[in-house]
Amino acid sequence: MRLDVVTIFPEYLEPLRHALLGKAIEEGILSVGVHDLRDWATDRHRSVDDTPFGGGPGMVMKPEVWGPALDDVAAGRVAGELSSASPHVDKPRHDDVAGVEKQAYGEREDAELPLLLVPTPTGRPFTQADARAWSTEEHIVFACGRYEGIDQRVIEDAANRYRVREVSIGDYVLIGGEVAVLVIAEAVVRLIPGVLGNQASHQEDSFSDGLLEGPSYTKPRVWRGLEVPEVLTGGNHQAIDLWRREQSLKKTKAVRPELLETVELSDTDLRLLNERDVHTEINVLLSTAEWGQIAKKLPKKARRKGFDVSEILAETVDLTCEPDNVLVTQYQSENDGAALDPVYRVIVNGRSALPHREITKAVLAAFPEKTYWYGSSYDGHAEGGVTAVCAWQHPNP
DSSP: EEEEESOOOOOGGGGGSSSHHHHHHHTTEOOOOOOGGGGGGSSSSOOOOOOOOOSSSOOOOHHHHHHHHHHHHHHHHHOBBBBOSSOOOOOOOOHHHTTTTOOOOSOOOOSOEEEEEEEEEEEEEEOOOHHHTTTTTSEEEEEEEEOOOOOOOHHHHHHTTTTEEEEEEEEEEEEEBBHHHHHHHHHHHHTTTSSOOOOOOHHHSTTTTSSSOOOOOSSSEETTEEEEEEGGGGGHHHHHHHHHHHHHHHHHHOOOOGGGGSSOOOHHHHHHHEEEEEEEEEEEEHHHHHHOOOOOOOHHHHHHHTEEEEEEEEEETTTTTTTTTTHOOOOOHTTTTOOOOOOOEEEEEEEEEOHHHHHHHHHHTTOTTTTTEEEEEHHHHHHHHHHHGGGGGGGOO
16 A cells, blocks of 8 residues: 655654554555655745635635645655664564465455545544545545645545545544544554454454444453453353453443444344343232242243343231232232232342343243232342331331
């Protein structure tokens, strides 16, 4: 790939000579030309800007300077090659050792014209999809604006020699386009086959599948009392992959929820994304024998419905504290005051991705159809105790 950058501050692009981009230059994967826009100025002061038509603050960059500069770059009539900042260690990298075939991100756009990128806050947002697409280009030219920007006629005229894209790296304003060039160049060049030693590095990046990447850990296993998640040290690669997917989904939901609207999620993804600690809390009218049988089968029945039960707490309610208990009232009105079974307060803790109403249904699937009950489900776990007996039997804390 060939990159050309036109700017009034060539030294600003020095970082392109360093690290992986410098190594790519050294290996012939990448060539970079940085050109001083003032070389095309025609007055003694080498001026590149003038006051705006219509008035207003600031200065606008002149078309009679930018036009010839872009003409010469498109035609290859420029010098100014960058070299790598320092020699890099020449040793086999991961993909070389593993014999991994270098693969590009699809085919280059079918066009003979070079690609001109104009960083501007009014441009289309730059995305990882752009980086992937542009990593297949042969020639990319950057036009670094300053002040109030470049005369719009330069952009319109450049379309005769380039495929022009005005692009923004975020909803904020910089002093000039050079910083944006560094951002875009690094995002694009790292995706060129052979630039990264392990192409899986970018295949698992944030945004590579539309999601943010989850957290990463390295040695030591325990640092300042903080431990690496146990799943990452167990050697179960299927469990590790599932954990990483879950972390990616939850990070995206917390930080960039709008990204989830454009990603196709599997049933497993939806479960991982929505699964959380939950509990169902119900009062139920049952005999002691009935409750014993239900408690045994409840976890299995609930799991089939999508509620993974971790704990069941149950205690009888002291009806002297609740003489107008809704279950008692309903039962006696429908059964002519027949003798009562005990009223149990049941708490079922676990994890589920289901809505609260469906979680409650999952618990009730273990109970006989005409069981008297009331209650609901909530996020988080609950503890048993005080609420099942008379409050006056417990001193205030």
